Amino acid sequence: MNTTQNLCKTLLQNPSSVKSKSQAKQLHAQILRTSLSSPSLLSTILSIYSNLNLLHDSLLIFNSLPSPPTILAWKSIIRCYTSHGLFLHSLSFFIQMLASGKYPDHNVFPSVLKSCTLMKDLRFGESVHGCIIRLGMGFDLYTCNALMNMYSKFWSLEEGGVQRFCDSKMLGGIPEPREIGKCSNSHDLPCELDERIAGIDQNGDLNQMSNILYQVNTYKKVFDEGKTSDVYSKKEKESYYLGSLRKVFEMMPKRDIVSWNTVIAGNAQNGMHEDALMMVREMGNADLRPDSFTLSSVLPIFAEYVNLLKGKEIHGYAIRNGYDADVFIGSSLIDMYAKCTRVDDSCRVFYMLPQHDGISWNSIIAGCVQNGMFDEGLKFFQQMLVAKIKPNHVSFSSIMPACAHLTTLHLGKQLHGCIIRSRFDSNVFIASALVDMYAKCGNIRTARWIFDKMELYDMVSWTAMIMGYALHGHAYDAISLFKRMEVEGVKPNYVAFMAVLTACSHAGLVDEAWKYFNSMTQDYRIIPGLEHYAAVADLLGRVGRLEEAYEFISDMHIEPTGSVWSTLLAACRVHKNIELAEKVSKKLFTVDPENIGAYVLLSNIYSAAGRWKDARKLRIAMRDKGMKKKPACSWIEIKNKVHAFVAGDKSHPYYDRINEALKVLLEQMEREGYVPDTTEVLHDVEEEQKRYLLCSHSERLAITFGIISTPAGTTIRVTKNLRVCVDCHTATKFISKIVGREIVVRDNSRFHHFKDGKCSCGDFW
C-alpha cells in the first residue's frame, strides 16, 4: 500500500476529518480509480459530502448507488435536504427509507423533526413522535431536544402546511430524486408508517411497551377522537402542545443545556413566564449554568414586565460571564432597556456590541421610535443603510411610526417605495403602519387605498384605519368600519375603543359614544382608561352639555388628569360658560399647576367676557411664576421642504408677499361676510390692529404661503402645534370658499378638512 492509499484509509475511517470540498473530491476520485467503490465506501463518501452540505454531489452518488441505499446513505441525504431547506424532499426520503425496510436511528430524527417544524406540519411531526417512541428512541438526547423544539414552536405552526410545497425555484440545479413516492398528501403517511413499524413492538420489553402505548395514546388523543386540531381553541392547543413539550422533557433520562434552553424558551414564548423562570432556577440544581441562549430567552420576559431591576441583574450576569458581546443578548438588552424607557442604556449596549446584525439594528431603531425619539430612530435607520445591512419587514414597521409622528410625508413616501421594491407591502404590520402614516400625514384617501388593498386585517390594521378616520373627522366612516370589524369577528381592544370614541367626539355623536362606552365595559369587559373618559368628556363639552361633562369627569373611577380637565375648559371657552370655567380651572390647577395652556385659556375666556382685570391678573401671575407661553408655530411642506411660521417672526423670505396676499384675502373674506372675532384679543389694542393680529396667526401665514406657492387645485396641508382658535376656524372656512380648494389643517394630531366654506367636522371642532 502506498501513502495515498494509507491516507485514504485514515480519512475514510474518520469521515468527519474531511474538511473541504476538494479533499472530498480527491478522496472520491481515488476510490473510483482503485475500483474499491463498494456501496459502503460510496456511502461513506456520500456522508462526507453531506457533512460539507454539498447536496448536488450527495445526490449524484445517491442516485448511482448500485444496490439499495445503506442506512448511512439515507441518513446523509435526508440531513442534506433538511439543511438545504428542502423539507418535503427530506420527509419523502424518510418515508422511502422506512418503505425500503430500513429502521431509522437516532441520527436521522433531528433532521426529520426539523423539517416538520419548518414545514409547519405538526401532525406529521406528531406521527414521527409516535414512530420514535415505538422504536425506543424516545430517550435519545438529540431526538428529544428536536422534539421539544417542535412542540415549543406550535404557535408559529398554527397555519399548518403553508410552506408544505417548497419553492420550486429552490430545486433549480439539483437533480430530481429518483422516486418521490406517495408523498402528495403527507397526512396519509403516518398510518402507513405505523404499519411498517408495528412489528417492532413484538420484541419490546413489556414494561416499556405499556409506557410507550400510554404515550402514543396521549399524543394521538386529538386524532383518535375524530376531531381535527382546528376544533380546539388556541388555549386548548397551547396547553396540549406545551403539555407534550413538558412530557418529553420529563421523560428524558439525561438533559443537557440545550434541553433546558429549549424547554425554557418554549415556556417563555408561550406566555408561561413563571414556569420559565422557575426552570432557570431548577437548571442550577442539575449543575448547569445559564448560558447565552438561556439569557436571551429570559430577558424578553423582564422587558414585557418592565422589570428593570431583574433585567439589570441579567445584564450583570452576562457581563461577568463574558456574554455581553453576544448579539443575541445585546438585542434583548437593547429591547429590555427601551421597554423600561431607558433608551440611553439601550444605546450604550448597542455601541458596546462588536458587530451589529439586522436584529440589533432593528432593536435600537424600535427602541428609539417607541420612546418618541423619532429623529434618533431615523438616524439609526440611515446608519443601518450605510452599514450595508438590508432593512427587512421589521425595520420598516419600526421606523414608519417616526414618519407618522413627525408628519414627514416625503420620507414616508420614500420608505413606501423601498417597501414596494422589497415586496413587503402585503405584510400586515407594514400595511398598518403605512395606513397610519398616510392618515397622520393628512392623506386619508391614500390610507384607505392601502387599507383596501390589504388581504388580511388584524385588530391593529382596523384600528389604524378607524383612528385615521376619527382624526380626520370622518366619524361615520370610522363607525361603519368599527361595525365591520365586529362583524368579521375581530375583537376590539382598548385602543380600538379609543379610536371609535374619538370619532364620535369629533362629530358630536353623543348617543353612539354612550353605546360604545357601555359596550366596551359590558360586552368586552374593558376597564375604561383615561383616554376613553377624555373622549367622552370632550364630546359632552363640544356639544355644550358642560354640566354633564363636569359630573362625568368628577365620577371617574380614576383620578382625572390635567388634560381631561383642560378639554372641558376649552369647551367652556367655546360655549362661553365662565362660571364653570372657573370651577374647572380650580380643579385643573390643583392637579397640574404648571399647565401654561390652562392659564392662557382662562385668560382668553376672561378677555372674551370683557373681564380684562381678571385676564390681566392671570397674565401677571403667569409672569411671576416664570411661565412663558411658547409662540404658536405652524408649518407647511412644499416640494419636500418644510416652511415654519412662528408667530411674530418675520424672517420668512416671502414674508412681504405673504402679507400682501393676506391683505387681499382679508378684504375678499370680509366682502363674503367674514367678521373677525376679536373678542379674545387684549382690549387695549386698536380695532385695526386687532384685525391684523388675527391675520398674522401662524396658521394663516402658512395657508397663505400655501396658496401663493402651490398650483391651483392642490390640497394645502398645514401642521400646527396649538389648538385652532375660534376665529381661525371661521376664517379658514372663508378662505377655502374664496380659493376654491381643500385646506387641511392638522391641530394636535386632529385634522380639519375645509372645503367650499365648510369644515368636515361641522362646528364640533
Next chain:
DNA sequence: ATAGGGTTAG
C-alpha cells in the same frame, strides 16, 4: 438539537 427585533394610543 436551543436564543434576540415589528404595526394602532387626547
